[in-house]
Amino acid sequence: MNKLISVIIPIYNTEQYLPKCLDSLLSQDYPYFEVLLINDGSTDNSEAVCRTYVNQDKRFRYCHLENSGPSKARNYGLGKAEGEYVLFLDSDDYLHKDALGSLVAIIKDSDLAAAAYQRVEEDEGLCKKQFSAPEGMLTQKEMLHFLLYEQKYGFLGYIYPKLYKRSIISEAGIRFDETLKHNEDRLFFTEYVLHSNSFIWINKPVYCYRQRDNSLVHSVRPDNFSEECLHELLGFEKMKKLFQKDYREEWYRTSRLIFEKSLYWYRIIPSAEKAAADKNKKMLNENTRICLSDPNQTGKERLKVLAHWVLKR
16 A cells, blocks of 8 residues: 655754654655655754755655744645645654554545554653553544543544544645644644544554653743643634534533633733733633533532632632
8 A cells, every 4th residue: 555645744943853753754664655844943953954864865855934833834744745644743753663554554444543652751761652542443423522531531632643634634724723832733633533534543652752841831830821821722712613513512522621721720820911811711701601501511510610610710
């Protein structure tokens, strides 16, 4: 099955990790791929690293953009991709040598193939594989369920390690939201799921994800809060709009997620950040009302929501 895979890699100041990322592609046991290296205005030696691989292997293509964030870089890559399938890879992550082969072997007539990943510590130690969804074929309804119940199944909203059909992305006009600094990946994946019907999931780790200490949301405290942190909530609000008309159960569930995360930010946002605090409070109050009106909630759940709103904010 000689189907071309377009691997899209946004790059920003990752010269120390980039060789391992690109070497992992050179070592793939599935050779039919192109690599789109999208340099998002790096100020280190990332460009020199990229050009070394471009000169070494004609499957690698290099592009340079002014710094605008990974969403714009990925969108640019989507516009240049020529493969039947698309795989997103971050420049500080890397793949197991059978990653592409494993995904292309299972996708067949499905609209998406997904696998497990492993978290990488800064000392290069690999943590256990990360997955929770049942292995096998999933319907759209099941995929949305696993996506929205992250406390039960883990976070499945990453755009990797997943193999997408480029035809679906193109025909539906799906793109990353360039106004979001966080949660843009889950929003993109949600929109893709809504334009798809069948999914195949394997609990085999093929992707190594490096969670670095400078992550926007993982390291936030009141003394280093930025309004960009609320982009997580804005991403969920945009997901709600996608669900509003035909996916009421998912619409209510997304409101519950916004409610829970707004409570968290309510306690984190410093008093000096009045605009952010007001924006968060508005989302908290609006989604509290939605949660209380959810017909799928039991009376006990409604009381729990009300108690959290009254006592924990």
